[in-house]
Amino acid sequence: MTQKNEAIFNGELYGAIALSNNKKYSAFPLLAVNLAKDKFIPRAFLIRGDRLGYSNGIIILGIASIILILAFQAETEHLIPLYAVGVFVPFTLSQSGMMVKWLREKPHGWVPKFIINTTGAVISLTVTLMFFLTKFSQVWSILIFLPIIVFVFHKIRKHYEAVGDQLRLTTCEPSTTIDGNVMIVPVAGMTHVVENTLNYAKSLSPQQIIAVYVAFEREDEKKFEEKWKKWQPEIRLVTLHSHYRSIINPLTKFVDTVENKAREGNYQVTVVIPQFIPKKGWHNILHNQSSFLIRAFLLFRRDVVVTTVPYHLKK
Incomplete structure (x- = not known):
C-alpha cells in the first residue's frame, strides 16, 4: 500500500470510527434506560x-472514553481491536439469541430466518475469534471485564428485588406502633442554633428531651452544667466526659443506652442535631462540620431517627 493510499485508508477509518462513536452517544443512553x-x-x-x-448515560460514556484514551495513551491502533471485539461480541450474542428464539417458538416461515441468523452468528463469531487469536495482547481485558459486569448487573437486580420485597405493603412483616418519643439533642454550647433546635423539639411534645454535652475538661463540664440550669432548667442535661477528645464515641454509646431502655417502653429515639447554615457555601470549609x-x-442505626434542624445565618 502506497503512502497516499494508506493516508486515505486511515482517514476513512477514523471517519467511520467518529461516526460510530457519535452514534454511541445517542444509542448508549437509550440502552442504559432499558437496562435500568x-x-x-x-x-x-x-x-x-x-x-x-x-x-x-452520556456522562458515564464520556468518562469511560477518557479512561480508555488514557489507558491506551491515545494509540488508535491499540483501541481498534478492542473496539472491534466490543462490536462483534454483541453481534454474536444477539444472532445466537435469535437462533434460540426461532428454535423455541418455530413460527410460520422460521427456517429461512434461522438460517440467516445462524450465518450472522457464525460470521460474527469467526471475526471475534480471529481478533482474539491475532490481537490477544490488546483485547484480553474483555475476558475479565465481561464476567465482572455481568456479575455486577445481577447483584444490582438482586438488590432492587430485595428492596421492593421489603417496601411492599403486602409484606408479611407487621408495622410497629410507637407509644412515645425520646429526643436527644447534642449541644456544643448555648447559642441561637441550640435554642432554635430545642424550641423545635418542644413543639413536637415528646415524652422527654435530653440535651447531651460532651466535655473534654472536668472544669468545663461543671461550668456548663451551672450555666445550663439557669438557661434551660426545664430540659435535662447529660454531660459526657471524653478522655480522648472524641465527640462521636461517647455520644453513640449514650444513644445506644437510651435506645435499649426506650425499646422496653416501646419508645422511639430521635436524635435532633442542631446545624447552622452559612450564608455562602464556601464558608462551610471554615467550620468543623461535626453535625455531618x-x-x-447515627444514620445506619436501625431504631434511631436522625433529623437536622437548620439555622440560617444572615451574615
Missing part, C-alpha cells in the same frame, strides 16, 4: 437532563 428499567443498572440512568436527554459526622455515624 429491567433493574440491571442504577435508576439514575432513567433521569432526563434539562435538554430532555439522558445525561447520566454525628449524622453519618
Whole structure:
C-alpha cells in the first residue's frame, strides 16, 4: 500500500470510527434506560437532563472514553481491536439469541430466518475469534471485564428485588406502633442554633428531651452544667466526659443506652442535631462540620431517627 493510499485508508477509518462513536452517544443512553428499567443498572440512568436527554448515560460514556484514551495513551491502533471485539461480541450474542428464539417458538416461515441468523452468528463469531487469536495482547481485558459486569448487573437486580420485597405493603412483616418519643439533642454550647433546635423539639411534645454535652475538661463540664440550669432548667442535661477528645464515641454509646431502655417502653429515639447554615457555601470549609459526622455515624442505626434542624445565618 502506497503512502497516499494508506493516508486515505486511515482517514476513512477514523471517519467511520467518529461516526460510530457519535452514534454511541445517542444509542448508549437509550440502552442504559432499558437496562435500568429491567433493574440491571442504577435508576439514575432513567433521569432526563434539562435538554430532555439522558445525561447520566452520556456522562458515564464520556468518562469511560477518557479512561480508555488514557489507558491506551491515545494509540488508535491499540483501541481498534478492542473496539472491534466490543462490536462483534454483541453481534454474536444477539444472532445466537435469535437462533434460540426461532428454535423455541418455530413460527410460520422460521427456517429461512434461522438460517440467516445462524450465518450472522457464525460470521460474527469467526471475526471475534480471529481478533482474539491475532490481537490477544490488546483485547484480553474483555475476558475479565465481561464476567465482572455481568456479575455486577445481577447483584444490582438482586438488590432492587430485595428492596421492593421489603417496601411492599403486602409484606408479611407487621408495622410497629410507637407509644412515645425520646429526643436527644447534642449541644456544643448555648447559642441561637441550640435554642432554635430545642424550641423545635418542644413543639413536637415528646415524652422527654435530653440535651447531651460532651466535655473534654472536668472544669468545663461543671461550668456548663451551672450555666445550663439557669438557661434551660426545664430540659435535662447529660454531660459526657471524653478522655480522648472524641465527640462521636461517647455520644453513640449514650444513644445506644437510651435506645435499649426506650425499646422496653416501646419508645422511639430521635436524635435532633442542631446545624447552622452559612450564608455562602464556601464558608462551610471554615467550620468543623461535626453535625455531618454525628449524622453519618447515627444514620445506619436501625431504631434511631436522625433529623437536622437548620439555622440560617444572615451574615
